[in-house]
Amino acid sequence: MSAAHNTAVPFETELLEKHRALRTARLSLPLRTDEDVVYLRKHVRERAVGIALSLVDQTKLVTAASELARNTIKYGGGGQVHLDELLDGFKKGICLIFVDDGPGIPDLELALRDGYTTGGGLGLGLSGSKRLCDEFEIDTRPGEGTAVCIVKWKR
Amino acid sequence: MERIPILRMGDLLLVTIQVDMHDRLAMTLQDDLTQRIVSDGAKGVLIDISALDLVDSFIGRMISNTAAMARVLDAQTVVVGMQPAVAITLVELGLTLHGVKTALNVEKGMALLGKNHF
Numbered sequence: 001m002s003a004a005h006n007t008a009v010p011f012e013t014e015l016l017e018k019h020r021a022l023r024t025a026r027l028s029l030p031l032r033t034d035e036d037v038v039y040l041r042k043h044v045r046e047r048a049v050g051i052a053l054s055l056v057d058q059t060k061l062v063t064a065a066s067e068l069a070r071n072t073i074k075y076g077g078g079g080q081v082h083l084d085e086l087l088d089g090f091k092k093g094i095c096l097i098f099v100d101d102g103p104g105i106p107d108l109e110l111a112l113r114d115g116y117t118t119g120g121g122l123g124l125g126l127s128g129s130k131r132l133c134d135e136f137e138i139d140t141r142p143g144e145g146t147a148v149c150i151v152k153w154k155r
Numbered sequence: 156m157e158r159i160p161i162l163r164m165g166d167l168l169l170v171t172i173q174v175d176m177h178d179r180l181a182m183t184l185q186d187d188l189t190q191r192i193v194s195d196g197a198k199g200v201l202i203d204i205s206a207l208d209l210v211d212s213f214i215g216r217m218i219s220n221t222a223a224m225a226r227v228l229d230a231q232t233v234v235v236g237m238q239p240a241v242a243i244t245l246v247e248l249g250l251t252l253h254g255v256k257t258a259l260n261v262e263k264g265m266a267l268l269g270k271n272h273f
Contacts, residue, residue: 034177059240066211128248
C-alpha cells in the first residue's frame with residue numbers, strides 16, 4: 001500500500017472542493033486493493049461514530065462507502081478517496097469523494113438505474129448508494145475519470 | 156490464505172462470520188462451502204452473520220449465490236442473526252436476499268433446518 005501523497009489521481013474535478021467552506025478535516029486514502037476497502041470502511045465507521053451518527057446512519061454510510069470504493073477499484077482501475085469532516089453551523093456531516101482516472105461512465109442515466117451493470121454485479125452499487133446518502137453527485141468525463149461525492153449529515 | 160472456518164455438526168455445516176469481509180474472502184467462503192456440502196454430504200448450512208456490521212451488495216450476492224448453489228446440491232441454507240441496522244440498509248440498497256431463508260438467531264435457524272434436538 002502506497003502513501004496517500006503519491007497516489008494522487010490526475011482527474012481534475014470540482015467535486016474535490018465543493019464543500020471546502022464547510023470542511024474541518026480531510027484524510028486521503030488510496031483505493032487499489034480489497035484490503036484498502038476494508039481499511040476505508042473502518043475509517044468511515046470511526047468518523048461516523050465520532051460525529052454521533054445513529055447506528056442505522058453509520059451502517060448506511062459505511063455500506064455506501066463500500067459500494068463506491070469497489071466501483072472505483074473495479075471500474076475505475078483504482079484511485080483515491082477523500083474522507084472529509086464537515087461543519088455547517090452546528091450541523092456535522094461526513095463527506096466522501098471517490099476519484100479515479102479510469103474510462104469514465106458513458107451513460108450516467110443508465111448507470112444510475114437499478115439493476116444495470118457492465119461488470120456482472122447486481123447493478124445496485126451506484127443507485128443503492130444514492131439512496132443511502134443525503135447528498136450524491138457524480139462528475140465523469142469519458143477517457144478522463146470519474147468522481148463521486150456523497151454526504152451524510154447528522155440528524 | 157485467509158479463510159473463514161466451516162464447522163460440521165452431523166449433516167449440518169456451520170459458519171460464523173466474525174471478520175470484516177473483503178471480496179476475495181467472501182468468494183473463498185462461497186467456494187469452500189459449496190465444496191464442503193458435497194464432500195461432507197451436508198443437508199443444511201447455517202450462516203451466522205450476527206457479528207457483521209455491514210452487508211453490502213457483494214456480500215449479499217455471495218449469500219444469495221451460496222444459498223442457490225446449496226439448493227441445487229440438495230442442501231438448505233439459513234442465514235441467522237442479521238443486525239437491524241444491516242437489514243434496514245440492505246433493503247434500502249435494493250437487496251432482498253430473495254430465496255434465502257433467515258432466522259433471528261442460531262436456535263431458530265436450527266429449528267428451521269429441522270434440528271430441534273441439539
